[in-house]
Amino acid sequence: EDKVVQSPLSLVVHEGDTVTLNCSYEVTNFRSLLWYKQEKKAPTFLFMLTSSGIEKKSGRLSSILDKKELFSILNITATQTGDSAVYLCAVEPGTASKLTFGTGTRLQVTL
Amino acid sequence: GAVVSQHPSWVICKSGTSVKIECRSLDFQATTMFWYRQFPKQSLMLMATSNEGSKATYEQGVEKDKFLINHASLTLSTLTVTSAHPEDSSFYICSVQGWGSPLHFGNGTRLTVT
Numbered sequence: 571e572d573k574v575v576q577s578p579l580s581l582v583v584h585e586g587d588t589v590t591l592n593c594s595y596e597v598t599n600f601r602s603l604l605w606y607k608q609e610k611k612a613p614t615f616l617f618m619l620t621s622s623g624i625e626k627k628s629g630r631l632s633s634i635l636d637k638k639e640l641f642s643i644l645n646i647t648a649t650q651t652g653d654s655a656v657y658l659c660a661v662e663p664g665t666a667s668k669l670t671f672g673t674g675t676r677l678q679v680t681l
Numbered sequence: 682g683a684v685v686s687q688h689p690s691w692v693i694c695k696s697g698t699s700v701k702i703e704c705r706s707l708d709f710q711a712t713t714m715f716w717y718r719q720f721p722k723q724s725l726m727l728m729a730t731s732n733e734g735s736k737a738t739y740e741q742g743v744e745k746d747k748f749l750i751n752h753a754s755l756t757l758s759t760l761t762v763t764s765a766h767p768e769d770s771s772f773y774i775c776s777v778q779g780w781g782s783p784l785h786f787g788n789g790t791r792l793t794v795t
Binding site (some may be wrong): 602604606611612613614615618658660663668669670671672673674676 | 687787
């Protein structure tokens with residue numbers, strides 16, 4: 571059974587801090603790992619990672635995948651209050667499009 | 682712009698009634714759509730895979746007679762919660778995946794059964 575574990579479960583930081591969110595996984599025939607940001611409604615897509623060691627970057631957010639150690643990290647630098655959300659990690663197996671989600675990391679950025 | 686349109690965004694119904702939720706793929710034809718459910722402070726749990734022109738595939742523990750899925754066209758899938766009970770109150774989200782692209786989610790439907 572595919573499995574995704576995210577840590578920490580929740581995190582409170584001050585605006586301007588840098589945070590690192592972790593995601594470890596077990597999946598049959600890995601195809602991709604995805605990061606989503608969920609505020610009050612449905613998740614919005616952040617990154618899709620398929621290859622090890624290649625950093626994906628979008629503004630203050632970046633992510634990297636280690637397929638050997640089966641984990642990924644999501645970094646957010648210079649955090650802002652608008653970054654407050656639940657960050658979800660999901661893995662997609664090679665045989666189907668069904669994603670398995672982690673329980674998420676709830677990030678709260680305070681002034 | 683939005684890739685997936687889900688309607689309604691919220692609904693309140695009485696126990697015992699049925700509720701239909703629509704999910705439309707706006708940008709491309711989707712032979713497969715996915716229905717997720719999310720309880721408060723929990724992650725997304727896949728309920729079923731909706732297949733155009735054929736029966737949906739349900740995940741273990743999801744009652745197919747209670748959660749009816751119809752995928753009659755390449756752009757529309759519907760989820761009907763039949764004989765809803767308060768424990769069915771949840772956030773229901775559909776998703777669509779195009780070839781080689783990540784999963785895109787609808788805005789979700791918050792169902793409250795009183």
